Amino acid sequence: MGNSLNKRFSITSKNGISIEYNEMKIVLDPHKASDGDVVFISHAHIDHMHTPKRGTKVLASKETAFLAKERSFDLGETEQELDGFQLIDSGHILGSRGLLINEDIFYTGDFITRPRAFLSRCQSVKCKTLIIESTYGKDYFYFPPLTKILNEVNRLISDLFSQGIPVVLMGYPLGKGQVLSYLFSSWDPIYVHETVQKMNDAYIKMGVDLRKFVSYREAIDKGLLRKKPWILIAPMTSRRKDFVRLLKKRFNAVTVAFSGWSVLTSYKYAMSYDYAFPLSDHCDFDELVNFIKDCEPEKVYTVHGFSSELASHLRERGYDAIPL
Numbered sequence: 001m002g003n004s005l006n007k008r009f010s011i012t013s014k015n016g017i018s019i020e021y022n023e024m025k026i027v028l029d030p031h032k033a034s035d036g037d038v039v040f041i042s043h044a045h046i047d048h049m050h051t052p053k054r055g056t057k058v059l060a061s062k063e064t065a066f067l068a069k070e071r072s073f074d075l076g077e078t079e080q081e082l083d084g085f086q087l088i089d090s091g092h093i094l095g096s097r098g099l100l101i102n103e104d105i106f107y108t109g110d111f112i113t114r115p116r117a118f119l120s121r122c123q124s125v126k127c128k129t130l131i132i133e134s135t136y137g138k139d140y141f142y143f144p145p146l147t148k149i150l151n152e153v154n155r156l157i158s159d160l161f162s163q164g165i166p167v168v169l170m171g172y173p174l175g176k177g178q179v180l181s182y183l184f185s186s187w188d189p190i191y192v193h194e195t196v197q198k199m200n201d202a203y204i205k206m207g208v209d210l211r212k213f214v215s216y217r218e219a220i221d222k223g224l225l226r227k228k229p230w231i232l233i234a235p236m237t238s239r240r241k242d243f244v245r246l247l248k249k250r251f252n253a254v255t256v257a258f259s260g261w262s263v264l265t266s267y268k269y270a271m272s273y274d275y276a277f278p279l280s281d282h283c284d285f286d287e288l289v290n291f292i293k294d295c296e297p298e299k300v301y302t303v304h305g306f307s308s309e310l311a312s313h314l315r316e317r318g319y320d321a322i323p324l
């Protein structure tokens with residue numbers, strides 16, 4: 001591949017992000033099979049998953065390929081290395097990567113610059129073109145330091161435990177579920193919903209040091225939940241769903257959700273969680289802006305969430321930025 005960005009470059013956002021670059025079609029996180037010369041899959045969240053056509057050159061980390069298989073997506077033969085391409089740890093979930101193309105174009109995928117539990121932070125990369133996710137690209141998204149959130153949640157659990165009240169910690173089964181399993185593992189007893197347990201087991205198989213917990217199903221069957229208090233790690237589920245209704249009715253459990261969206265006061269009420277904390281797997285607004293500054297890009301494309309808002313903020317600061 002040549003060095004000049006001007007050689008040939010175009011970018012579109014149909015079926016993921018499609019880049020034409022030096023006679024090559026590179027497709028980033030497509031939702032369905034594509035005809036790219038190279039297909040990049042940043043991580044194993046369902047919105048980034050598909051089963052590629054046979055013979056497609058797929059770039060993904062080995063953890064992403066493994067987690068995809070656990071979720072019934074066969075990525076086929078994947079590669080972690082390819083001439084001109086570099087996978088960069090994006091810190092979002094186990095195996096998540098950004099893609100640096102020819103030290104020229106950097107696609108972050110979902111990323112975060114703060115380390116959490118066993119996950120490390122995404123490092124900035126000097127590039128000419130930056131394609132950055134902007135899930136929380138609006139200035140009211142500020143996430144306090146992890147230690148502050150941990151202190152508050154541990155104090156809350158301690159309070160509830162002293163009254164014999166069980167606590168349901170909620171987050172996405174893949175990613176947040178394992179971070180919660182790790183961060184709160186000193187409490188006892190802890191049970192895990194099957195969807196979280198499946199992903200915990202996959203993480204353990206990939207070498208992450210997670211405690212083995214009794215499943216919710218087994219705890220119900222053996223009557224363990226009658227002995228209160230306890231913690232259950234479960235997927236995000238609204239109070240109106242039967243699963244949570246039962247936990248509240250039978251065990252008087254309190255629900256605690258973990259999401260960046262919880263900085264919006266309306267979120268907790270809309271989803272009817274008892275408590276919500278902004279423990280996120282994405283950058284907050286300042287982290288996004290600082291990351292962009294460190295990458296020193298000539299051109300910025302924003303994708304997902306508040307992409308227009310972040311791009312217009314960047315333009316005010318003198319960047320050449322547009323939402324994709």
Ligand SMILES: [Zn+2]
Pocket residue numbers: 043045092110
């Ligand atoms: Zn994700």
